Amino acid sequence: MELSFPTKAFRTHGGAHVPHHKNTSMMPTVEMPAPARVVLPMQQHIGAPCVPAVKKGDHVYVGTVVGEAQAFVCAPIHASVSGTVHSVEKVALSNGALADAVIIDSDGLMEPDPNLCPPQIRTKEDLIQAARDCGLVGLGGAGFPAHVKLNVPADKKIDTLIINVAECEPFVTADHREAIENGWDLLSGVYLLKRMLEIDRVIIAVETNKPDVIDILRRIADDKRYDPDDRVRVLPLPARYPQGAEKVLIHACTGRDIPTGGLPADVGCIVMNISSAAALARYVETGMPLVKRRVTIDGSAIAEPKNVFVPLGTSIHDVIEFCGGYSKPVKKLISGGPMMGFAITDDSFPVLKSNNAFLAFEEKDAIISPPTACIRCGRCVQACPMNLVPTMLEKYTEMKNTEKLQELDIMTCMECGCCAYSCPAHHRLVQSMRVGKALVKNAGRKS
Amino acid sequence: MENKLIVSTSPHMRSGDTTQSIMLDVIIALMPAAMASIIIFGYRSFILIMTCVLSCVLSEYVCRRVMKRDNTISDLSSIVTGVLLAMNLPVSISPLIAAFGGVIAIVVVKQMFGGIGQNFVNPALTARIILMNSFPAKMTHWTAPFAYSSAADAVTTATPLGILAEGGAQTASYMDLFLGNCAGCLGETSALAILLGGIYLVARRVISPTIPCVYLGTAVVLSFVMGRDPLFDLLSGGLMLGAVFMATDYTTSPIHFKGRVVFAIGCGVLTMLIRQFGSLAEGVSYSIVIMNILVPLIERATMPLAFGKEKKKK
CATH class of the missing domain: 3.40.50.11540 (NADH-ubiquinone oxidoreductase 51kDa subunit)
Incomplete structure (x- = not known):
């Protein structure tokens, strides 16, 4: 039986009217020139890391496999520039973990791998x-x-x-x-x-x-x-x-x-x-695999916000320099959007496959007021798309009551941030949810 | 990088609303009712409002100092309590008694339980109830509207609900009740002024219309069932003031939709039961305070179901 199409969207619960700030939506994407060096971490997503397939001194083309996927939940990694492998070494990722990375010095030619060919898709x-x-x-x-x-x-x-x-x-x-x-x-x-x-x-x-x-x-x-x-x-x-x-x-x-x-x-x-x-x-x-991606560079501390095609592994610093650098002293750097993105410590990290944006903010946009007492206004409850009660989850997290946390379905939380965004008392609700989820996971492990 | 970056958990944006901005909105919403009370009852209204506000703010300040805690008067919530308390007093009351009410509201009801967000009953209403029981005669001494004389005994009268409870003939027309041309507490006489404030609060998304609508709706339906005059019940006494400003108090009402509906129905039922069968002419304060006490139970019974979870089959 053929399914019909909805004529309008089904109603969803909660959510927040966040300001859009889509400043770069009308700007055509600009291609970035080959960076001098790219760093390709072998761990770019959840699942197993890739195994480096090249060694120091190897010559690679754009599209050459440099990280082989051996496990199932793993995708291979390809060279994003042509040039010579500088080294294979451990680097720190923005989340603090260490991972193997293939570092390639670019020859600036961006030569595609001659062996690449489009796949035949029949099944x-x-x-x-x-x-x-x-x-x-x-x-x-x-x-x-x-x-x-x-x-x-x-x-x-x-x-x-x-x-x-x-x-x-x-x-x-x-x-x-x-x-x-x-x-x-x-x-x-x-x-x-x-x-x-x-x-x-x-x-x-x-x-x-x-x-x-x-x-x-x-x-x-x-x-x-x-x-x-x-x-x-x-x-x-x-x-x-x-x-x-x-x-x-x-x-x-x-x-x-x-x-x-x-x-x-x-x-x-x-x-x-x-x-x-x-x-x-x-x-x-x-036949060209995923070697570059479009990244939005924006925020109050960026000189020229724009969308850029970035070879994967380029350092965030190089990309921001390409966008005119920082126009104001930067106080917060976010990988991803402002609602769910991660604040990172440094702009030296490489651009990964999953990075859709980097936002840099000056001090006044970086500081969130200190929390005050909860006034039970219920805005977090109204905002939660998962129909949870964030303020109670926060209290049970403080009490480390994993039983209650589970009863109130904390694991359903997807950390979208609507609750914290809406909270007039500036409670760090998403942080509490994360702590609460970790408590529940640990409790499950012990028993 | 040369300067250190701030690292914090997402989200990295906030709506811009603060406790202070919300309280400011409530104060703005109370202005029509306050203005109406000054027009109807004269300058003594103004003095009473100022006394209550001052007493509440001072109590909060001193209390926080004595308890060695951060001072919270800047969140403006004690001003809201002060104005609300004044709205619940008759104009002839002595400012000393009004100030005493403010101290009870802030010190006993609010700060002793931990300050803003922790009190389990509405401070202004509880203070009113305590004053009612401590000074019953003074708290039910009503002055006729537009009798600006400070000679308090000059033009005393009864409230429309009081007249009804004693079986007297009604003198106030619906229009009088709607505009506020009748005796009563400062803020409760003019339904129009309260409605203006309520519309402002809903438009600014400070309150959701759930509690006022369900509360008033329940009261009107019950009034009809009991064979009373629903429109009269709606416009007279403290029902409007209670439904818009008291029952919607964040701290003492449920935080989710289903709970709010149950809470508001309870308020409506209790109000009408007291009006019909109680020895008091008016029951809004008692019904809201009783429902305040039941809020934790209501919340527990009406927890929303998380996304993707099926109802437990029994």
């Missing part, structure tokens, strides 16, 4: 293999390996593919520009996925604060030549953070709720970020 298995060979991970920020997501267990029937163009984080416009600049890549990726995975309907979900994206994607999605049965449609969603969060997005598009602890496949859905789908399509067409 679902070919597609999953291609997603893996391409080194594709979720480019929206989570960085989960794409081939794992596409490899749905046989007992789960997938009927809906949702392409995530919500991009609900303030400032970030990387996906926005992808849609405007590479709409065709996205659509060919969508048709490929739909055909190979035998998916019934494709919903391209866009927030209404991007009318140009809705317009351009509709024009190509509604083209009868490519989609004669009209099974690919654009669905405008209200611009309300966190519309792009997986569970919220699936509910908004299909009205289905992922059960606690479940995955999108449990409700017949696959969610893919627009940039990921387009990157897969480009790989299938050209």
